Amino acid sequence: MDLFLHQVLAGVATGSIYACLALAIVMIYQTINHLNFAQGEMAMFSTFIAWQLMQWGAPYWIAFAGAAAFSFVAGIAIERALFRPIHNAPVLSHVVVFIALFAILNSLAGFIWDYNVKSFPTPFGSRPLFGNGLMSSHDAGMMGATLAMLALLYVFFRHTRIGLAMRAAAANPQSARLSGIRVGWMIALGWGMAAAIGAVAGVMIAPVVFLDPNMMNSILVYGFAGAVVGGLTSPGGAVLGGFAVGVIENLAGTFIPYVGRELKLTIALFIIVVVLTVKPSGLFGRTVVTRV
Amino acid sequence: MAAMLLETAGLCAFYGATQVLFGLDLKVNEGGVTTLLGANGAGKTTTLRAVSGMVHTTGDIRFRGQSLAGRATEDIVRLGIAHVPQGRGTFVSQTVEENLKIGAMSRRDRAGISADIERAYGYFPRLKERRKQQAGTLSGGEQQMLALARALMLRPKLMLLDEPSFGLAPLIVGDLFAILRTLNRAENVSMLLVEQNASLALDLADRAYLIETGQLVTAGAAHDLRNDENVRRAYLGY
Numbered sequence: 001m002d003l004f005l006h007q008v009l010a011g012v013a014t015g016s017i018y019a020c021l022a023l024a025i026v027m028i029y030q031t032i033n034h035l036n037f038a039q040g041e042m043a044m045f046s047t048f049i050a051w052q053l054m055q056w057g058a059p060y061w062i063a064f065a066g067a068a069a070f071s072f073v074a075g076i077a078i079e080r081a082l083f084r085p086i087h088n089a090p091v092l093s094h095v096v097v098f099i100a101l102f103a104i105l106n107s108l109a110g111f112i113w114d115y116n117v118k119s120f121p122t123p124f125g126s127r128p129l130f131g132n133g134l135m136s137s138h139d140a141g142m143m144g145a146t147l148a149m150l151a152l153l154y155v156f157f158r159h160t161r162i163g164l165a166m167r168a169a170a171a172n173p174q175s176a177r178l179s180g181i182r183v184g185w186m187i188a189l190g191w192g193m194a195a196a197i198g199a200v201a202g203v204m205i206a207p208v209v210f211l212d213p214n215m216m217n218s219i220l221v222y223g224f225a226g227a228v229v230g231g232l233t234s235p236g237g238a239v240l241g242g243f244a245v246g247v248i249e250n251l252a253g254t255f256i257p258y259v260g261r262e263l264k265l266t267i268a269l270f271i272i273v274v275v276l277t278v279k280p281s282g283l284f285g286r287t288v289v290t291r292v
Numbered sequence: 293m294a295a296m297l298l299e300t301a302g303l304c305a306f307y308g309a310t311q312v313l314f315g316l317d318l319k320v321n322e323g324g325v326t327t328l329l330g331a332n333g334a335g336k337t338t339t340l341r342a343v344s345g346m347v348h349t350t351g352d353i354r355f356r357g358q359s360l361a362g363r364a365t366e367d368i369v370r371l372g373i374a375h376v377p378q379g380r381g382t383f384v385s386q387t388v389e390e391n392l393k394i395g396a397m398s399r400r401d402r403a404g405i406s407a408d409i410e411r412a413y414g415y416f417p418r419l420k421e422r423r424k425q426q427a428g429t430l431s432g433g434e435q436q437m438l439a440l441a442r443a444l445m446l447r448p449k450l451m452l453l454d455e456p457s458f459g460l461a462p463l464i465v466g467d468l469f470a471i472l473r474t475l476n477r478a479e480n481v482s483m484l485l486v487e488q489n490a491s492l493a494l495d496l497a498d499r500a501y502l503i504e505t506g507q508l509v510t511a512g513a514a515h516d517l518r519n520d521e522n523v524r525r526a527y528l529g530y
Contacts, residue, residue, distance in 0.1 A: 055297065149386050158530075161393075161397070164390060164393055164394060164397075165394070165397050167383075167386065168383055168386070168397070171383050171384070171385060171386070172381060172382075172383055172384075173379030174346075174377070174381065175345075175377070175382075176394070176397075177364075177365040177366050177369070177392050178344065178365065178369055178374075178375045178377060178381060178398050179369065179395050179398070179442065179445075179446070180366050180369040180370045180397055180398030180446065181366060181394070181397050181398075183366070280372045
């Protein structure tokens, strides 16, 4: 029973990271209808920024805020420079640009900071939390920080003017324009926020997976799995999906023989395939009906 | 002669390489209602879309003497031109009240916005009853009311109305046009109205244009067009 509870809690902790990435993916998907394959690399790059700031002597939380702010601006810049010019282009053009962005960020990080695996500090310490080993203090802190951010985002989207404008721009861009909303800027803002969310996720998970240019590869797959489980049209669903994937991954790794550590990633892909087969719109998603 | 609120000269519009409007000269008087009549596919909706910058155009469009050419839709809207599109443009997963707040997104005066939401509820009490309801669950007539109410939140000088009676029961259409008349007469909102129900449209309008395949056929005062032989036979049915 203890083992079970332990694994569930650990799953929720890593699930909070998947939830952040799933949310970032869904936020961009809702505005431009494409999956951002470079979301993980953007988060990785942001994490390196935080690391670099700390190397230069910045205290942890300053580096954390600096990386998030940098990512916000960089996300907007990426949208303006790369995706705005091709917003009417076919799907494949988008896929190519996403892959290019992925490759560029990955090699740029390798070029600047090399491919050696680096350790990354945690502000929460790594002692067992309650002395009984149920959860490490970093896991608890990571969970707390991401949950706080998700709560803030919820309040932002539900109760602020700009949040409402962003929802309107995503839901019905043409009608939003007719209400005087600057839809282009709302999309850019969405990119900035998605990038900043990714930065928080990257900085939080880096002490666990260690810092290197490929650190986010498998985490992005889990993020995609979370987004698909919850439904790409539902931000709340994506967050729940991320948590669910974290817990399932951990429990399967522990209790299903042979899965262990090596086959864990397979679970994420297995979940994606099952959900897409059984309920393509995800657990909380809407089926989008298009008139032809 | 009354001052012109909206004036187009030689207005042409294109969907890709296809030209849809061929040199329209249209006018909306300050405080007036202009209606566009014409068969399906004549270019009425495109004319409205041209004014709000949603299609590629050539020629001149002036609003209060200011050229609208090359401006983005959201900037044209912010000048005080509210476009109520066909299909109503409802934000289906937002509540009725959120829809109204979205309509006021170009304004910053909190108190004025709340007052205008109440004013919109005054015109459409049904919307007040359903203020917390998801807008997608409203009936067609209620969604049309919501579209009008949302447009009013802009405090527009000019409303572009695309088939406001489309798909509505006759009784509701009557109510709707009574409200349009009030908005025009009491609040001095000018309108460019596209409407299948030519009789209703001509009652409300002071100017009317008959368009066929993107070209003007007849232009004049609304009561003159009402007595025009062609218009009567084709659009009024007597």
